[in-house]
Amino acid sequence: MNAREIPILRCLLILSSCALSACASVSSMVSSPDVSLRGVQMTEFSFTGQTFLLDFDVSNPNPYPLPVKSVQYGIELDGHTFATGNTKGEFSIPASGDGKFSISVDLNLLQTAPQLLSIVRDGARRDIPYAIEGELGIDIPYAPPVSFKSDGEIRLQSSAF
Secondary structure, eight states: OTTTTHHHHHHHHHHHHHHHHHHHHHHHHHOOOEEEEEEEEEEEEEEEEEEEEEEEEEOOOOSSSSEEEEEEEEEEEEEEEEEEEEEEEEEEOTTTTTEEEEEEEOOOOHHOOOOHHHHHHHHTOOOOOEEEEEEEEOTTTTOOOOEEEEEEEEOBSHHHH
């Protein structure tokens, strides 16, 4: 290593440190939003599969809008895994405000989870406990995904039950 390479190496180390601290500071500046499951509706039913529309409410505690580019989610109904996945999202949650988003999920409850089929049928007559957990991919430079987790009860909606 010659004498000219040392200052260049120092400069690269300083720039790397600045970039890493910028990532860390953006991460600590973004507070997790509150996400709750507002509705589960069976929109299609057949022996080969079922389609559900999952509706969510989201509340942004940050003083700036959160532009969402993806949603990673896991949902349990009555203690059983109902759906997991990733989907692209192209919506924004207003600064210090509330928003909504929906996800369409294709399942085959008749083959993969008969116990969930009975939970879904019961859910039209009684409130079902749910738990959701996931991450919102935020379209802000250097911002990592923002986690969310909540639970509650919901009455399932469908004319197909």
